Amino acid sequence: MNGFYFHNPTKVYFGEGVVSKLGKELEAYGKNILMTYGGGSIKKNGIYDKVTDILKGAGKNVFELPGVMPNPRTEKVYEGIKICKEQAIDFILAIGGGSVIDCSKLIAAGARTDRDFWESFLIKKEKASDAVPLGSILTLAGTGSEMDCLAVITKWDAQIKTSWGSPLVQPKFAFLDPTYTYSLPKNQMVNGAVDTLSHLFEQYFSRPDTNNVSDDLAEALMKNVIQNLPLAVKNPEDYNARSNLMWDSTLALNTLVGLGKEQDWITHKIEHSLSAFYDVAHGAGLAVVHPNYMLYTYKGGLSKYVQYAKNVWGISSEGKTEDETALAGIRATRDFFKSVGAPSTLQELGIPESSIDAISENVQRYKTSYSDLTVADVKEILRLCLQS
Amino acid sequence: MNGFYFHNPTKVYFGEGVVSKLGKELEAYGKNILMTYGGGSIKKNGIYDKVTDILKGAGKNVFELPGVMPNPRTEKVYEGIKICKEQAIDFILAIGGGSVIDCSKLIAAGARTDRDFWESFLIKKEKASDAVPLGSILTLAGTGSEMDCLAVITKWDAQIKTSWGSPLVQPKFAFLDPTYTYSLPKNQMVNGAVDTLSHLFEQYFSRPDTNNVSDDLAEALMKNVIQNLPLAVKNPEDYNARSNLMWDSTLALNTLVGLGKEQDWITHKIEHSLSAFYDVAHGAGLAVVHPNYMLYTYKGGLSKYVQYAKNVWGISSEGKTEDETALAGIRATRDFFKSVGAPSTLQELGIPESSIDAISENVQRYKTSYSDLTVADVKEILRLCLQS
Numbered sequence: 001m002n003g004f005y006f007h008n009p010t011k012v013y014f015g016e017g018v019v020s021k022l023g024k025e026l027e028a029y030g031k032n033i034l035m036t037y038g039g040g041s042i043k044k045n046g047i048y049d050k051v052t053d054i055l056k057g058a059g060k061n062v063f064e065l066p067g068v069m070p071n072p073r074t075e076k077v078y079e080g081i082k083i084c085k086e087q088a089i090d091f092i093l094a095i096g097g098g099s100v101i102d103c104s105k106l107i108a109a110g111a112r113t114d115r116d117f118w119e120s121f122l123i124k125k126e127k128a129s130d131a132v133p134l135g136s137i138l139t140l141a142g143t144g145s146e147m148d149c150l151a152v153i154t155k156w157d158a159q160i161k162t163s164w165g166s167p168l169v170q171p172k173f174a175f176l177d178p179t180y181t182y183s184l185p186k187n188q189m190v191n192g193a194v195d196t197l198s199h200l201f202e203q204y205f206s207r208p209d210t211n212n213v214s215d216d217l218a219e220a221l222m223k224n225v226i227q228n229l230p231l232a233v234k235n236p237e238d239y240n241a242r243s244n245l246m247w248d249s250t251l252a253l254n255t256l257v258g259l260g261k262e263q264d265w266i267t268h269k270i271e272h273s274l275s276a277f278y279d280v281a282h283g284a285g286l287a288v289v290h291p292n293y294m295l296y297t298y299k300g301g302l303s304k305y306v307q308y309a310k311n312v313w314g315i316s317s318e319g320k321t322e323d324e325t326a327l328a329g330i331r332a333t334r335d336f337f338k339s340v341g342a343p344s345t346l347q348e349l350g351i352p353e354s355s356i357d358a359i360s361e362n363v364q365r366y367k368t369s370y371s372d373l374t375v376a377d378v379k380e381i382l383r384l385c386l387q388s
Numbered sequence: 389m390n391g392f393y394f395h396n397p398t399k400v401y402f403g404e405g406v407v408s409k410l411g412k413e414l415e416a417y418g419k420n421i422l423m424t425y426g427g428g429s430i431k432k433n434g435i436y437d438k439v440t441d442i443l444k445g446a447g448k449n450v451f452e453l454p455g456v457m458p459n460p461r462t463e464k465v466y467e468g469i470k471i472c473k474e475q476a477i478d479f480i481l482a483i484g485g486g487s488v489i490d491c492s493k494l495i496a497a498g499a500r501t502d503r504d505f506w507e508s509f510l511i512k513k514e515k516a517s518d519a520v521p522l523g524s525i526l527t528l529a530g531t532g533s534e535m536d537c538l539a540v541i542t543k544w545d546a547q548i549k550t551s552w553g554s555p556l557v558q559p560k561f562a563f564l565d566p567t568y569t570y571s572l573p574k575n576q577m578v579n580g581a582v583d584t585l586s587h588l589f590e591q592y593f594s595r596p597d598t599n600n601v602s603d604d605l606a607e608a609l610m611k612n613v614i615q616n617l618p619l620a621v622k623n624p625e626d627y628n629a630r631s632n633l634m635w636d637s638t639l640a641l642n643t644l645v646g647l648g649k650e651q652d653w654i655t656h657k658i659e660h661s662l663s664a665f666y667d668v669a670h671g672a673g674l675a676v677v678h679p680n681y682m683l684y685t686y687k688g689g690l691s692k693y694v695q696y697a698k699n700v701w702g703i704s705s706e707g708k709t710e711d712e713t714a715l716a717g718i719r720a721t722r723d724f725f726k727s728v729g730a731p732s733t734l735q736e737l738g739i740p741e742s743s744i745d746a747i748s749e750n751v752q753r754y755k756t757s758y759s760d761l762t763v764a765d766v767k768e769i770l771r772l773c774l775q776s
Contacts, residue, residue: 001402001403001566001628001631001632001635002403003402003403003404003405003406004400004402004403005399005400005401005402006399006400006402007397007398007399007400008396008397009395009396009397010395011393011394011395012392012393012394012395013393014389014391014392014393014394014647014648015389015390015391015392016391017391018391178389210628211612211615211616211628211632212628212631212632213608213609213612213632213635213636213639216608216609216611216612217605217608217609217639219608220601220604220605220607220608221601221604221605223604224599224601224604227599228599240389240598240599240600243389243600243648244389244599244600244601247389247601247647248601251601251605259402259635260402260631
């Protein structure tokens with residue numbers, strides 16, 4: 001195994017009803033809480049009322065930043081920073097999925113500097129020097145943002161969707177109640193699980209490939225998602241399936257399965273470019289791009305794709321060439337995505353063929369662990385995404 | 389999945405040469421360092437010199453507690469507490485395997501109380517209220533003590549070997565350099581890997597058994613140990629194999645694979661009773677007891693033993709009854725232990741048949757997740773341990 005550094009101090013409260021421990025957990029922080037959330041579904045499903053009751057019962061002053069959009073944008077970060085500075089916010093409580101948490105992380109760091117967060121952190125790549133502490137209550141499993149120090153942000157006018165990270169914005173805690181994901185529309189649940197699988201793929205399909213614990217754990221998580229997602233599609237209130245999917249998604253991106261691995265995150269880079277132009281749901285974009293990326297590049301990591309087909313999908317290599325086994329694994333991935341209702345073409349995402357050149361040229365990085373891509377390669381991958 | 393709380397803030401530095409980062413890591417702590425270690429092998433393999441150079445270079449005052457024995461005893465804890473109190477120790481640096489780290493954890497908590505550590509923590513089950521911070525440099529993989537808050541201690545005159553834990557003694561950091569395990573005698577390496585497997589078994593063979601991430605991760609780790617231990621037996625300097633075994637052992641007991649699981653730790657309880665009488669190496673005792681415990685009790689968790697046989701050992705259930713499949717998995721476990729040179733009988737441990745009654749009556753707990761044991765059951769299990 002390659003060397004690594006691992007440190008993940010986020011506290012995880014997992015299970016039905018765990019939010020009852022929120023008040024106690026917040027005792028360690030000041031009075032002024034900024035509650036960030038999305039489009040308001042938490043007001044319909046009762047989570048908003050429950051959490052505000054707890055916060056008020058704990059004697060906190062609650063401020064709110066509603067309306068954090070999927071693929072959160074810089075404007076929302078500025079809005080949050082303004083509240084933090086004006087109201088001397090002591091703690092940010094993000095309620096939602098990865099978009100709300102990611103946006104909150106940038107607010108947290110942006111609120112404790114006089115510099116412009118975009119210019120300083122994203123353009124000049126300066127380090128954050130302080131951050132408002134934050135924690136989350138997860139309502140959508142997939143991004144893993146609840147237990148990592150990363151954030152993805154979109155600057156819409158510049159058509160840039162990019163990522164950033166700092167240990168200072170590692171969430172202090174994450175409340176993971178699987179029942180909080182029950183009311184999620186089916187496509188959002190599926191997108192989240194595709195995102196989980198995609199995170200695992202990004203770490204797994206990279207060097208070194210010599211037998212290593214990280215890859216073995218990644219395979220175990222992949223199989224668990226593949227086992228449980230169809231159960232949750234069939235019955236969204238299957239507590240055990242939703243539990244597994246929720247914990248899978250956290251473990252897929254809390255850095256555990258990437259330890260000692262190169263990881264290239266190239267499919268995410270391509271998807272980010274799609275989203276920067278067409279604002280597609282991240283998981284939906286990945287469902288389209290990832291199998292086609294695999295199809296176009298698998299020869300560069302052939303033996304790993306063979307291992308994947310055998311270990312994750314149980315495909316026998318008997319009587320098959322290595323190429324045939326690898327391709328069977330990729331086909332199984334694509335078929336699985338289709339079977340759970342994920343999109344498989346750019347058309348389904350509403351992205352026209354004519355945009356392929358611009359999207360390909362806008363990708364933030366082309367370097368991969370197996371063999372680097374060119375802009376022309378990305379164009380070819382996206383053309384494959386036109387075929388169902 | 390059952391609910392759980394997870395928090396593991398230990399920093400892990402993994403890979404060849406990582407100890408170079410020790411000085412920087414210790415900047416956060418005071419000047420007076422107590423270095424604890426075992427029988428002196430670190431003086432032969434150069435680790436002692438390297439670490440003391442780093443500590444002196446970092447301007448630390450170094451105090452020493454050498455001679456921490458395997459199955460560490462209360463006397464050694466008192467010795468360490470005395471040094472901590474007299475020298476106003478700011479940080480304990482444990483260099484060794486689980487025995488040294490466990491002993492250091494009890495010293496750490498015992499040094500910050502006026503109460504007698506044994507009476508207060510182990511007998512009255514009072515909580516520790518403070519502890520000297522500690523960290524470790526691992527030289528023997530197996531116990532997982534480097535990334536958990538538990539310690540096992542023996543009071544020899546009372547023939548009690550028992551465990552204790554507090555989040556206050558969770559190590560601040562662990563330096564894991566696989567090359568530091570190269571010079572270990574083969575039997576100690578094997579014992580460590582058996583201990584790792586046994587930790588995984590204790591968590592895996594417990595309810596709930598419904599499909600869950602924790603069990604899937606446990607299976608992945610078991611398979612990784614089974615793949616890598618024979619490689620390390622063949623070539624102790626196989627860096628990749630030693631890396632995997634080292635990281636497996638940490639992950640097997642950093643609470644990850646036990647999340648949402650009942651866990652009964654019954655085999656450890658039986659082994660602790662063996663060690664309390666005969667001071668056998670923990671891993672060697674487990675190698676003898678665990679397969680026979682499985683053999684005696686498997687019917688209580690039959691479907692799980694079938695799953696184990698199939699998923700971990702690749703045993704086909706075709707044409708077999710459930711019992712036959714389960715037994716094939718248990719036999720594979722026993723054969724594996726033998727193949728790597730681990731003992732399989734009490735005789736090999738130097739434990740006479742005549743001691744079985746006393747050992748069985750001295751077990752600290754008989755409750756298991758599947759079906760509780762009686763003293764008579766433990767006697768039967770230990771009688772099975774007489775047969776090769």
